[in-house]
Amino acid sequence: MNLQERINAFVTLGKFLGQFSDPFDTATEVDTEIVEAQEAIPFFEIFYDGMLQQLELAGNHNGWFTSENLQFTCNSWSEALSEENLQKWVAAYDFSASEASEKTKTIAIIMAGNIPMVGFHDFLSVLISGHKVLAKLSSKDNQLLPYLAKYLVEIEPKFEPYISFTKEKLENFDAVIATGSDNSSRYFDYYFGKYPHIIRKNRNSVAVLTGKETPQQMEALADDIFRYFGLGCRNVSKIYLPKGYEMDRFFNGMFSWKEMINNNKYINNYDYNKAVYLMSGFDLLDNEFLLLKESEDHSSPISVIYYEYYNDLSELKIKLEAEKEKIQLIVANAGLNKEIPFGKAQQPELWDYADGIDTLQFLVNITSE
Template sequence: MGLNDRITAFSELGKFLSQFKNTGYEKISNIKFNEDFFDGMIQKIESAKHHNGWFTEENIMFSLSQWSKTLTKDSLEKWSSSYSLDHIKPKTVGIIMAGNIPLVGFHDFISVLISGHNVLVKQSSNDNQLLPYLASYLIAIEPRFKKRISFTEERFDHFDAIIATGSNNTARYFEHYFGNKPNIIRKNRNSIAVLTGNESKEQLEALGEDIFRYYGLGCRSVSKLMVPEGYDFDLFFKSMYAYNDIINGAKYANNYDYNKAVYLMSNFKLLENGFLMLKEDKSYGSPIATLFYETYTSKEKLLQKLEADKEAIQCIVGDNFSANSIDFGTTQHPSLSDYADNVDVIEFLTKID
C-alpha cells in the first residue's frame, strides 16, 4: 500500500466525517459505504455522550467537524510531502492515548498510519467509543489497513516504538517502562493568552472559544491569562458573557461550586461572574471553571519568562505577541503540522530502526 493509497483512504474518511456537524447530521448520498456506517456513527456519538459526561454532543460534533476539514486530499498531500515516506520499513508503533477530549489521540493515529507503520492503540477508558469505529470505516475503504491497525486493553508486549500521552506522574511510569525503545512521552501542558488591554471585544469573545471549548480540558485550552499590571477585567468579563450557558451543564456547575467554595474557605481573592472565576496564581494549569492570571511589567520580561517555562506551555494566544503566538479563537483549529509539544511525530517515525 503506497502513500497515495493511504492519503486516499484518509481523505474518504474526511468526507464521511463531513456529515457530522455542529448544526446536526446531514447524510450525503455519494459517501462511500455510507449505508453501512452512517447510522452506526450516530449510535457511537450517542454512546460517547453517555460514556463520558464531559463529551457533550456539541463538543463531539465540533471535533468530528474539525477533522473533516483537516482530512482533505490537498491537506494530506501537503503535510506528507515534507517527509520521505516512500521507503519506510513498517514497524509497530504503540500509542497510549489520553482521554480528556474527544479523539484526542487521533493525530498520532493518523501520523503512524500515513507514514507507513502499523499502529497498536491503547485507549483511555474515557474516550474509547469513536476511534475503533472510525478505524473500521478506514478498513472498509482500504482493506489493507486491517493488518496495520490493532487495539488492546492489555499491557504492550510487541512494539518497536511508543507514543504516550499522560500527566507528569504517568510520564515517569512511561519513561521507566518504555525508555529502552524509541519514544515520544508527553507530560502536562497548558495554553495561555497574553493580553495587553488593547484587545477588541471581538478578539476577547474569540478568546472565550479558546477558554471554554471542551470545558477547558484540552492542552490547547487557555487556562491562564498574562495581563499587564493594573489590567481592567471589565471588558474581558463582558466579552465572556456570550458563553454563560456553560454553567447549565451539571458537571461544569458542580466544579464551579466546589472550586469556589474551596477558594472562599481559603480566603483567596477571586474575580468571578457566575460561571468563570479568575484567580491570581503562578501555576499554568487551572481547575475547571477557573482561569488563573498573572501580571507582567514588560513584554521583554514576559518573553523571557515564557521561554524559561516553555516545557509547560502548549500554545500562546495573542495579537501578534511573538513569532510563535497564534490568533485568538484558533487554539482548537490545529493543522496537521501543528504537533503536540512541538515534537514532529512524522520526523520521529521516519527514524525508527
C-alpha cells in the same frame, strides 16, 4: 499500499466525519443537500447509523463529551482531512522506506481521554507514514476511534493488518507514543524508555493580553478557554495581563459562553472550586460561571482561570521562554514568538505538533534504526 492510497482513504474518512458536524436539520432543501453529499461517500449508508450510535454512547459514557463538543470534533477533523491539507502535511517527508514491508514498524500508542478523539492525530500519523498502529485507548474515550478504524478498513482493506487495539499489556511493538500526566509520564519512561519513544507530559496553554484586543478577539479567546470545558492541553488555562488592565473587557468577552452555567458537571466544579477558595481566604474575580485567581501556576482547575500581571512585554517574553517546557501554546496578538491568533487554540493544523515534537519525523527516523 502507497502514500496516495493512504491519503485517499483519510480524505474519504474526513468526508464521512463531516456529515456529523452539525445537528440534523429537517428542512426539505437542506435534507436534499445532505442526502446528495452522503450518497457520494462510500459505504455511508452502512456506517451512518452506527456512527450516530457511537456518538451517543461516547456522550453517555463521558459526561464531558457533549453533543456540541462531539460535533465540533467531527467538524475539525473533517476540515483537517482534506486532500490539500494532507498533501501539504506530508510533502516534507520521505516515507518510501517505511512502505517496504521489512521496514514497517509497529508503533504502540497510549492515548489520553481528556477530549474526544484526542489520540487521533497519533493514529493518523502512524498510518499515513506507512507503519502499523497498536493502540491502547483511555477508558474515557474508547467508542469512536475503533468504529472509525472499521470504516477506514472498509474503504481501504489494505489497512486491516495495520490497525489493532488492545486492553491488555502492550507487547510486540517497536516504538511508543504515549500521552499522559506528569505522573504517568514517569511510569512511561520507566517501562518504555528503552524503545524509541515520544512521551508527552502535562502542558497548558496561556494567553497574553495587551489591553488593545477587540471585542471580537475577546470572544474568540472565550472559545480558547471554554471549548471542551478547558480540558485540553491546547485550552487556555492562564492569562497574562498588563498592570491596570480593565477586567470588564475580559468578562464581556467571556459572556458569549454564558450557557456553560447550564452544564451540571461544569457548574458543580465551579461551585466546588469557589467554595474551597473562599474558605481558604483567596481573593477571586467571579462572573457567576468563571473564577479568576491570581497565581504563578499554569494548570488551573475546571471553571478557573489563573491570571498574572506583567509590567513589560519584553520581560514577559523572557519569562515565557524560560517556561516553554510547561506551555503548549501562546494565544496573543502581541508579537510574541510562535503566538497563534485568538480563537485558534482548538483548531490546530495537521502540522501543529503537540509539545512541538515532530511526530512524522520521529516515525521516518525509526525506519532507519
